[in-house]
Amino acid sequence: MVMMHSLLAEGIGVQNWTYILVGITFTLYIGIAIWSRAGSTKEFYVAGGGVSPLANGMATAADWMSAASFISMAGIISFAGYDGAVYLMGWTGGYVLLALLLAPYLRKFGKFTVPDFIGDRYYSNTARFVGVICALLVSFTYVAGQMRGVGLVFSRFLEVDINTGVIVGMLIVLFYAVLGGMKGITYTQVAQYCVLIFAFMVPAIFISIQMTGNPIPQLGFGSTLADGSGTYLLDKLDGLSTDLGFAEYTEGSKSMVDVFAITLALMVGTAGLPHVIVRFFTVKRVKDARKSAGIALLLIVILYTTAPAVAVFARTNMIETVSNKSYAEVPVWFKKWETTGLITFTDKNNDGHIQYVADKSKNELVVDNDIMVLANPEIANLPDWVIALVAAGALAAALSTAAGLLLVISASVSHDLIKKIINPNISEKNELAAARLSAVVAVCVAGYFGINPPGFVAATVALAFGLAAASFFPAIILGIFYKKMNKEGAIAGMVVGITAMLLYMVKYRLGWFDDVLPDKSEWWFGISPEGFGTIAMLLNFIVSIVIMRFTPDPPQEVQDIVENIRIPSGAGDATH
């Protein structure tokens, strides 16, 4: 009774709240994994193929929204202003391509993995092998970033070492991905979607009410301020930004051609990501594939339309709290985040005040993108449980995506490589064991990169989309919509596309070919490495079609298969 009393008096505290919420959600995920463990390869790869469109939509949304969407995106937008639209449109517009051009036909085709489709449609194990390499390349660049996100959240909120955080995350993912396969992952992702969307929306709604009096963030950031001044929030932020020497918030600073290219590369990349595509193999019928793409996008858009509002709230709040304020009087959250190195203040002119300006020589404050979401509730003085909720939400986002990616990696190895290329006579039981073993290996590799992040991981996560756009998207589209596309064309296209993307990335993002990283002015057509996926994709299409003209048509039975996948009826179960 005495203890209760003191707890109530002092409040439970952010850290205890975090332990409680993270503990509850982790128990839930593990419980679901035990309940839904996989008994066959079919359950392991495609959850038995009987997932309802709603559950699949929720799982796809959680699978899709990674640590980057949850933690980093709003922060990136709040610093990029209008330019942030490339992520918003790019990462949602791809679902239109998926629903209209890919998902229904891939479901009808009825295979387990993306390389499986490539190998069968292009009647060639070489094509399958190229597909496996592309899938591994895309998935590994992506998954390392997720593990790092898990470590970051653990270290900040639970004050454990970042490496311990990565290892705890690895064990959890290992447990439910290895035990449950796609079936376990699907149902944990359903739970993770609920956790992450709740965790994202609650602080956003609180802050929207605080700043504009409107409880709907999507409307709030276009409203007038709650202080009664009658000024629109966005006008105020435009004013604050230009006062400090930044570009107007609603204008941005990237060139139009680059904004166009990045948006298209992200859209096409989204539609070509194996861990997204494979989700549509888990539903029963073709019409369910279309419908679950719609549900997935609806659920994603709830977060994606809120993020730009959070970006505006956070940016305005931050400028008002710190700009030209005395360092001695900064709020507690500022000092706390300073210790993590995510905020740094150097008093260049020794006046004891914080100058936050666009001019790099005078600017004294450096703020990491990721803080905008993680510290936002603290900046806005929200209750402790809301702050803890953000930690649980970020973990849900990172774990769900990591699990989905690990499954793609393990299926690529056990199914596409071992079963289809190396040892076709492998028994069902051994294939399942191989799948589990490759998942274990994949988790360890991902964890290694999470603990020892090579410098290029952060730079390449966004480029995973370029790689997917440059390789899978054209091969799949041509495979469905162009009956005469043959293996020679598809293989050449994929190889040329992904090679071009890798070379451009290495030259202009990592700078490995030169002593110094080449300047923006040297970019081809003014297009950044992030946007180059668009060019590499076009290259893939052109090479595929040209090579096809000079090589034999695909066999008649393959052309018949293409005609067959265009008709939705009679979609059987996914088969080997």
Place this chain on the structure above:
Amino acid sequence: MTDKEKAKAYWKENIRYVLILMFIWFIVSFGAGILLKDALNSFKIRGFKLGFWFAQQGSMYVFVVLIFVYVRLMNKLDKKYGYDA
């Protein structure tokens, strides 16, 4: 109609739907949100400049609607051709 003719006619109607919806997809995102952004920014709905709104809000709402419209159209088309079994 033979099975083959039926399949062909179905595919043609499907492609027509896809092209129309993809056109709208392009107009709201690459059109209103990027290429025509500056022109649209001279109009304002409440605090939003219109081009900015399309880029950070409007295009995404339209994407969702497009998929559900396609779902409906295709469910009808499947029925019409007896492919809904």
